[in-house]
Amino acid sequence: MSKEREQGMSVIVKTVTRLTVGMILLYGIYIVAHGHLSPGGGFAGGVIIALSFIHLTLAFGREVAFKALSESTSALLESVGALLFLCISLGGLLVGGVFFLNFFPKGQAFHLFSAGTIPLSNLAICLKVGAGLFTIFLAIVFLRIEPEGKS
Amino acid sequence: MTILYILLVFMIVAAIVAVEIRDLLSSVIAVGAVGLGLSVAFLFLKAPDVALTQLVVEIVSVIILIRATLRKDIGLKTTGARFLSGLTALVFVAAIVLLAVFVFQDLPTFGAASTREIVASDRYIAEGETETGATNLVASVILDYRAYDTLGEATVLFTAVVGVLAVVRRVGRKSEPDMQGQEE
Amino acid sequence: MNLTDTRNVYVLCLILFCVGVYAILAKRNIIKIIVGVVIAECAVNLFFVLTAYRIGGRAPILEPDADIGPMVDPLPHALVLTAIVIGLATTALMVAIAMRIYEKYGTFDVDKLKELRG
Numbered sequence: 001m002s003k004e005r006e007q008g009m010s011v012i013v014k015t016v017t018r019l020t021v022g023m024i025l026l027y028g029i030y031i032v033a034h035g036h037l038s039p040g041g042g043f044a045g046g047v048i049i050a051l052s053f054i055h056l057t058l059a060f061g062r063e064v065a066f067k068a069l070s071e072s073t074s075a076l077l078e079s080v081g082a083l084l085f086l087c088i089s090l091g092g093l094l095v096g097g098v099f100f101l102n103f104f105p106k107g108q109a110f111h112l113f114s115a116g117t118i119p120l121s122n123l124a125i126c127l128k129v130g131a132g133l134f135t136i137f138l139a140i141v142f143l144r145i146e147p148e149g150k151s
Numbered sequence: 152m153t154i155l156y157i158l159l160v161f162m163i164v165a166a167i168v169a170v171e172i173r174d175l176l177s178s179v180i181a182v183g184a185v186g187l188g189l190s191v192a193f194l195f196l197k198a199p200d201v202a203l204t205q206l207v208v209e210i211v212s213v214i215i216l217i218r219a220t221l222r223k224d225i226g227l228k229t230t231g232a233r234f235l236s237g238l239t240a241l242v243f244v245a246a247i248v249l250l251a252v253f254v255f256q257d258l259p260t261f262g263a264a265s266t267r268e269i270v271a272s273d274r275y276i277a278e279g280e281t282e283t284g285a286t287n288l289v290a291s292v293i294l295d296y297r298a299y300d301t302l303g304e305a306t307v308l309f310t311a312v313v314g315v316l317a318v319v320r321r322v323g324r325k326s327e328p329d330m331q332g333q334e335e
Numbered sequence: 336m337n338l339t340d341t342r343n344v345y346v347l348c349l350i351l352f353c354v355g356v357y358a359i360l361a362k363r364n365i366i367k368i369i370v371g372v373v374i375a376e377c378a379v380n381l382f383f384v385l386t387a388y389r390i391g392g393r394a395p396i397l398e399p400d401a402d403i404g405p406m407v408d409p410l411p412h413a414l415v416l417t418a419i420v421i422g423l424a425t426t427a428l429m430v431a432i433a434m435r436i437y438e439k440y441g442t443f444d445v446d447k448l449k450e451l452r453g
Contacts, residue, residue, distance in 0.1 A: 036286065036290050036291070037285075037286055038396065039199035039200045039287065039289075039396060040200065040287075041200065041287070042294075043204050043416060043419075044207055047204070047207040047208055047211060051211065054211070054214065075312075075316075078312060082305055085302065085305060114284050114285070118284075118294045118295060121298070121301075122290070122294065125294075125301065128305055128309075129420065132308050132312045133211060133423075135312050135315075135316070136215075136424075136427045137214070137215070139315050139316055140218055140315065140427065140434070141218050156344070156347070159344065159348070162351060163351050163354065166354045166355065166374045167354055169358075169370050170362070170367065170370065170374070175364070175366050178366070178367065178370055179366075179370070182370050182373055182374065185374060186373075186377060196384050196387075196388050196407070197392060197394045197407050198384050198387070198394065198407070198415075199396070200416060201384060201412050201415050201416055204416055205380070208419050208420060208422070208423045212373065212426050212427075216369070216370075216426070216430060218430070219434055236360065236361050239361075240356070240360035240361035243356065243360060244353045244356055244357055247349075247352075247353060247356065248349065251349050255342055255346075258342060258345060258386070261342060261344050261385065261388065262388055262389060263389075269408070271410060272409065272410045275410065276406055276409065279409075280397055286396065286397040286398075287396050288396065288397070288406075288409045289395055289396075289409050289412045289416065292410060292412075292413040293413045293416060293417070300413070300414070300417055301417065303417075304417040304421060307421050307424060308420065308421070311428050312424075314431075315427055315428055318428070318432055318435055319431055
């Protein structure tokens with residue numbers, strides 16, 4: 001417990017982070033899920049979800065962040081997102097003969113379950129962008145720098 | 152639209168501060184101010200999707216840039232410019248401005264539609280909801296009408312992640328015990 | 336001064352782009368060059384959205400009980416949405432390379448890098 005107390009930022013920041021990180025994650029999920037009804041979509045929602053994990057990492061240090069989402073898991077999630085986006089587009093090819101065909105039923109306007117494959121594509125893009133940005137952040141921030149001078 | 156002019160002048164002043172100031176951390180914070188002004192300008196240009204994305208992307212960009220500059224021994228050196236390269240830069244900038252003067256004669260005035268008919272955008276606005284079922288027209292454009300562009304963007308982001316991991320990884324050494332915790 | 340019937344906003348956008356290009360060409364520090372690239376990308380995205388604006392238009396989101404007035408052009412919004420995320424990816428890659436350069440050579444100065452032929 002003392003090692004956890006040494007890493008990360010001060011107590012005030014940690015207490016506020018415990019309150020806000022869940023709300024940021026929930027807001028990101030809301031932006032992704034309503035991407036076809038209101039402004040937002042997969043890109044903004046994915047970045048907001050990545051920002052919630054970055055917030056956790058900056059406040060608590062390395063150990064807690066790696067327990068929440070380690071680097072190998074986030075790299076795996078990014079590949080899953082990319083493959084899911086490709087599978088949705090290939091599904092359009094199988095069903096209708098056209099790449100990227102929107103083959104689910106359109107539904108009624110202004111409902112959550114409408115607009116064909118667009119909510120699924122939003123989910124795939126959110127996974128890809130969010131996990132990709134968190135992988136980039138972990139790789140850049142936790143690289144140890146000591147200048148070696150002239151090599 | 153006076154507020155748009157004020158925002159643009161604020162962005163230009165913040166960009167000049169970011170380029171000319173000697174301290175690297177202040178320069179990065181000024182770039183954050185440019186991005187924030189851009190996000191507010193997008194709101195006044197009736198583009199809420201783009202404003203939301205620009206705001207959160209600017210936050211991540213400033214975090215990454217601060218990580219590169221926050222070090223104890225960077226100091227205030229190596230931010231000057233040489234004389235000859237400054238002259239070359241001014242020549243290139245003058246060439247860009249001269250070409251732009253010719254190009255700007257063909258642009259329509261701010262806020263007017265183009266003199267030729269834009270077939271694609273009229274089709275997207277008129278038929279977007281019935282053909283795709285989405286009420287957010289920008290989402291219907293990027294995920295149904297122009298989904299190839301989104302596939303290309305996903306590929307570029309994937310390549311960037313692979314590139315960062317390849318640059319950062321140490322070859323021939325165990326990487327786990329070398330990482331240090333982030334201290335403040 | 337007539338504020339909406341001119342091309343003055345495009346001129347201001349061009350000035351922002353020129354500030355970015357000047358930073359790329361004339362600065363010696365790698366971080367300043369990266370700052371110049373970020374500013375130039377901001378200017379280009381702003382230019383796209385400026386050409387999409389229509390006077391009296393509303394945002395391209397349909398609402399259940401509002402009448403369809405004239406809308407702004409949604410096609411450049413889609414292009415700029417993609418371009419913003421790609422700009423972040425290139426910034427991250429440039430920063431990673433810059434940090435590697437600092438680790439290997441101990442400096443951010445581009446002139447000294449040209450002299451250190453390994």
